[in-house]
Amino acid sequence: MLIFEQSKAGRYAPAQSPLDKADISSIPAQFRRRRSAALPEVSEMQAVRHYTRLSRKNFSIDTQFYPLGSCTMKYNPRACNSLASLPGLLSRHPEAPESHSQGFMACLYELQEMLREVTGMRAVSLSPAAGAQGEFAGVAMIRAYHEARGDSARCEILVPDAAHGTNPASAVMCGYQVREIPTGPDGDVDLEALKAVVGPHTAGIMLTNPSTLGVFDRNIEAIAKTVHQAGGLLYYDGANLNAILGKVRPGTMGFDVIHMNLHKTFSTPHGGGGPGAGPVGVSERLVPYLPVPMVTREGDEYRWLTERECPESIGRLTAFAGNAGVLLRAYIYARLLGREGMPRVAEFSTLNANYMLKRLQALGFQAAYPQRRATHEFIITLKKQAKELGVNTMDFAKRLLDYGFHAPTTYFPLLVPECLLIEPTETEDMATLDGFIDAMGRILEEATQDPGLVKGAPHTLPVKRLDDVKAARELDLAWRQRDAG
Amino acid sequence: MLIFEQSKAGRYAPAQSPLDKADISSIPAQFRRRRSAALPEVSEMQAVRHYTRLSRKNFSIDTQFYPLGSCTMKYNPRACNSLASLPGLLSRHPEAPESHSQGFMACLYELQEMLREVTGMRAVSLSPAAGAQGEFAGVAMIRAYHEARGDSARCEILVPDAAHGTNPASAVMCGYQVREIPTGPDGDVDLEALKAVVGPHTAGIMLTNPSTLGVFDRNIEAIAKTVHQAGGLLYYDGANLNAILGKVRPGTMGFDVIHMNLHKTFSTPHGGGGPGAGPVGVSERLVPYLPVPMVTREGDEYRWLTERECPESIGRLTAFAGNAGVLLRAYIYARLLGREGMPRVAEFSTLNANYMLKRLQALGFQAAYPQRRATHEFIITLKKQAKELGVNTMDFAKRLLDYGFHAPTTYFPLLVPECLLIEPTETEDMATLDGFIDAMGRILEEATQDPGLVKGAPHTLPVKRLDDVKAARELDLAWRQRDAG
Amino acid sequence: MLAAIGVGSLDDLFDEIPASLRLSQLDAIPTALSEMEVGHLMGKRAQQDGQPVCFLGAGAYDHHIPAAVWQITGRGEYYTAYTPYQAEASQGTLQLLYEYQSMMVALTGMDVSNASLYDGASALAEAVLMAVRANRKSKSKRILMPRTVHPAYRRVVHNIVKNQQVELVELPFDPQGGHTDPAVLEQYRGEDFAALVIPQPNFFGVLEEVDVLTDWAHANGALAIGVVNPLSLALLSPPGEWGGQGADICCGEGQPLGAPLASGGPYFGFLCCQQAHVRQMPGRIIGRTQDLDGKVGYTLTLQAREQHIRRSKATSNICTNQGLMVTAATIHMALLGSEGLERAAAASYANTRALVEALSAIPGVASLFDRPAFHERVLRLPAPAAGVLRSLAAHNVLGGLDLSRDYPELGEAILICATEQRTAEEIAAYAEKLARVIQLQGGVTCGLVPKE
Amino acid sequence: MLAAIGVGSLDDLFDEIPASLRLSQLDAIPTALSEMEVGHLMGKRAQQDGQPVCFLGAGAYDHHIPAAVWQITGRGEYYTAYTPYQAEASQGTLQLLYEYQSMMVALTGMDVSNASLYDGASALAEAVLMAVRANRKSKSKRILMPRTVHPAYRRVVHNIVKNQQVELVELPFDPQGGHTDPAVLEQYRGEDFAALVIPQPNFFGVLEEVDVLTDWAHANGALAIGVVNPLSLALLSPPGEWGGQGADICCGEGQPLGAPLASGGPYFGFLCCQQAHVRQMPGRIIGRTQDLDGKVGYTLTLQAREQHIRRSKATSNICTNQGLMVTAATIHMALLGSEGLERAAAASYANTRALVEALSAIPGVASLFDRPAFHERVLRLPAPAAGVLRSLAAHNVLGGLDLSRDYPELGEAILICATEQRTAEEIAAYAEKLARVIQLQGGVTCGLVPKE
Ligand SMILES: Cc1ncc(COP(=O)(O)O)c(C=O)c1O
């Protein structure tokens, strides 16, 4: 039942607003609202009960294994939440003067420094609000760089076909044309194809390594050389940084600009869709273009770097300093991990992924790249099952929900048919991985013996399989007063 | 699965304790533990996930209607929790000096004053940890009073048969014999029976009014007169104060001592069994005996009253000042309610109860006291259904769970056969009450048409009906290492 | 596990990475701390910044947030869920987002709402790009952008849209009223613009002539984009009802709906539009549908607009949004209802009036604009604003925003705000401190800047 | 609703209450506040008391509590549930309590645990009453109670048990060691006692000769009741292993397991015993059983001991207990495990040693007892303790507990404690301040109280 359907005219939670209603008659009528907005009218208890109950219809990390490839759904330490929510931090106004911001700014500064160190970049700006905005910032810097050099023929960004959709979309938002590079049979970028398309029109290439195919591109140095020689820059999509944290630095691989997804690698929660944070790091030549604001230290004092101090900056992309609260959570997480903890992230996430891959293969599942080492994630393809049993990836995914596991990422990357992209993360234990593997085995049996059971899944969730086509055809995007009674 | 069954040797949440292990070799071996305690060995995520999932197997006010008679399961404003948990309040040590306690003490003092006003008593001590401890304190004061007067023959406490079990148990803990007084056919105490047993051996009587029969004893003044004339004192069990808050004061009814259940009337949460707070209030003659500590005000300063200042006090009943955090929650609740809000508590809880009673009667349910006005709660008896359909109160209760409603109190008070004691509280809305009534109606139908369905209930909860007999016969009260594998 | 994989050590798992790339140490990263140690550190940092009394607004407002909002939003089921791609396992988030969209539609008077963008400024950038795509009558990539729009918003819009050759044409404001005089638009009549941006209230807190401006846009083939404070909509005319046809798109900063100040984020941008433009809308949208049994359920819909399907042809690159803030906002709006939002808005309006009155009593201090305003106001000071604000901060008062950087034409001026949270005592204390500070800073002697 | 009931007004619902009793006003109660206003008020009150650095223990300890503990404990499903009388709808709470009982059994080495009592002091009172009932060998109502037991506990026990004619016989402590010298028991040999109470560590932090004391009790027909700090059990011998047979009952204050200091409550009392005495145990007990399908489930059991069944013959009057604190304690113990508890206990031990060392370097300050201790210590001061502590508090340090009220025989003595939360800097700062304060208060001149 919707909260609107529990509404009763005149009801509200009186303690939640001023007890006296202030006089607003001095606002001329022409500016005023004629009818009150039809928001729900409920008591405090009704709201609390409704949204508490609603929450229980979600899967989440705190309740389920969530091996969603490319998303790094790892445990979010609860301390990050409570410490970032200390009253002094929550009440700081974004325009508070530096005199009243040194504690906050110290956290940002140290986070910049830690990210710099672990990525091997020259400088970091924390302000992008998520990965995609980090991509925008990164590509905008590439553009600013070429423009500053008068190198104006560069109108193309290269993107491997395995790339996340945000990569081409971000390139376009920066005014570039996108050119896809195919993947070779072993999962690495097709180097010859790349060589064939780079040239004076190449502004840069956007890569993630390990890629979303769950393999580490072994030719990365050759790729970097190829693009650099053509005058292009290398962009690193940091969504998969978890796989190599503390093991390899993007800077060492030759990248000129990177973004990080703190809501993945640095464990800030996903919140049912966000918020995230997508800091960018750059090599020497892109430093002047970093988005503002950033924090610098002068002696014992932290100061803001803004448009004034950074005239060549691509500027700010949100009104204030980005998703500050997410940055604080990532900072706390990084301090908890420390120098020792970071490589362990890569090690155990990789261990878990390789273990799962091997065991699933033993059950008869087909790896997309069986000859390759898995990174922190890996792909299996169900094209055999889809063909022979008529049970496809979506069916497997939905049936997994019945077993209490969130489904892996489905049908991404697009180039692998009927694929599941599986990322266990380092925070899960073996018993949980085994539970998931067992469920996959059982579903395989079900698919053989009773395919209808799998195709009709899920059976045990608040709703059965939903009609997406109807949703898109008969758009119903908001409850309206007229929907009532 | 138990948390112990997820345990793996050597695992723990390293961030949760000092990273370096301090040297304790200077503690002689004879005092030291030989083997580590077999606590669960799990990661932080495992613990978080386990207890998050476990929580979802509970009914609670935040998720369900909980019309548990005599328990006042009303909504607990969330502000009470967060404001009582402000860092400064959580970190105050109980032995902090008064100089560093004025803010905290101001809250206690004002709570004492508000409770005094709303109960009509002369003075209040907040320290008892729950209702039963309040009862102990109250009866102990009665005893101290008689003893101080050398009135040593008074060895009996009178308790109506409808009383809560804590009443006789508390009287016995204070060294008294208990004598039960019967209830008359209309639900009031049998005045003649009372008159027959009072006398020089009567130390006092423990009453709740309205009683746990859901009626207001109309003869309360006569009862008070009878007991007082015999030299006994009147004790008020405040568990039902919600029914009369701001409408009638126990002090006006003639009571000498009362306890309040702040975890009922003042909306502090029950927490799956506690904590509560059971402040006591007294009339003039019992003031010297109040339990310590209390707070007093001298000029602008708050000061503790302890054993030193109150030499005749029955003393302290817990090590410090009782359940301080519960008192703070009650204080915040009282400030939110204010003078205007308190009578509304009584009015709307009574309205809801009377509405439910009338509608349930219309469905064919039998009221225990049909000729009486319901207070904030009321009793229906299913003895007819039990006899005719073989479906008893417990069956109805369990079946209600399937409908998403917590069951009312069952089989209490003991004198009404097959009874349900139903208390909706003031915070529920009519739609919820109607939902419950409809469920009752449907269960009645089920009981007629398919009694097995009701007798086998619940069907939709994490477990089916549990075997209590087995639990008591084959005691299994703790998981032990040997239970493993 | 290593045995099951068939490797000898953890290190073997990284054997496909060229050895030359491997990292040996992370010297610049401090060693791990325990939760207790980080707790002490953060406790100190949080205290260090004090908790000055806040008369700052300028896009981030210190409103009351019910305790229930974050206690529920913080539940693991909301806090640690991913984007609801598996709809059947995400009905909690999805139904909540559908309710959110419904609430925003009710508040703005528009037809549809998306499920959030990053913040108000980037939402305006997306609205501008959307208008360029959606305006079928215009081939122009030019946008009329009043100077009364938040300066940071204007910068962000510029930074984001300039790469797609979208151009912002700045409209001046009326120095008396502090609003966009519709008359200034006359010089653009006949030119082709994709859209006119209309802030309400504007950056100065002043109310714009939204009806006239909207009608002008429509009469001239441009779309009307409202940039609104959602709390103000409890009192003010909703964009869907501006002028004859209503605005086409509206957006803004959701922070006043349950997000703490928190140094500027996370907040959330909202974006609503008329039904006709829904397929040009960026960001996620939730639709109501049915399951196999015909039972109502909720799901992500119109995904063909989004980057994960449409890639380079998507309406935007946005992926991760500000879901958790929207969760909080939804609970916030449910708890307050329109009655509660109205009371909060009205009290903020009244408090700011009281503040202006108290401060204007100080010689040399004057309110700059004479038109109706919501809960912010520009004051002229008789002494350098920067210095005054610094002194006030030293007295634990955030006295307002110095406008000299963005609006040098206003002289020594500050933007002030008093939400419903500010008490009469705090307002009086501010006035008293300001009077003292001005006196000490040798503010104008009487007569130089006569009191209006 | 009134119509459905058949009354004309709300007032009619109260028509059975004699009019003479009806209340007309509540003048002494202030009018309602909004949540925002109460928030401001409580914010001020919380700040007013400061957050002094805490070297106080004496029954309440400033330990680290993982953030997860209260974030989960605060979930509505735990926080707002009632006592799990409807077992099928309360498996969350019931399984958790079963796990709690199991953890306490593991920690104490006893056979069974109840599901909590009010606090440590009242738990000891219940343990004493239980011993009187359970000791079949003894008809006595006399209890041997060492003076090394927390003074407030002794008072509480007395206040609660005296009405049932139970008598406490005080055992003196050894002035050198600060412990109960087993030799003093010899004078009671042959007398009938129901139980001997054995604190470990005792109120002074000192470790008692628990094995000898337990064996003495058993040899003399008395039960042995341990009063223990549960955190100390991570390091110290558990009561179940004391002496030849182990203690019969053990109890204590659960606060060190996840409860914040919070002005003394809510905390929780724990109570464990040997299997033989389970039917004399007060308080709720959870048992594991099966449902109709044979599936494992949890339920309240042995309810025939409790007041709601047995009424005047119950083992205790307790009903509402401290369930939520037990919820926190269970999560706390699961998060730390025995490794974590050991580390926290060891660090507290080490910090207190460091503190004693730092403070004893001050002329005139000396540790009073020479026997092994856990994480508290008694120090003698060369100046009046009350004044010293007051001065320290003025410098934002809670320096310890003044023992002069309860143990005048110790002279100017204080009880100090440094948990794992105290840093080396805080310890050094305390020492420095104490030195200064003593100097100012004209502490002893050198030679009067020679440094040992
Ligand atoms: C590989 C990859 N790149 C980029 C992104 C975009 O990041 P965000 O969602 O934070 O905008 C994602 C997120 O899902 C991703 O998986």
Ligand SMILES: Cc1ncc(COP(=O)(O)O)c(C=O)c1O
């Ligand atoms: C009528 C009555 N009296 C006394 C009590 C005892 O109160 P408490 O549980 O707080 O000890 C209760 C609680 O259930 C009750 O309902």
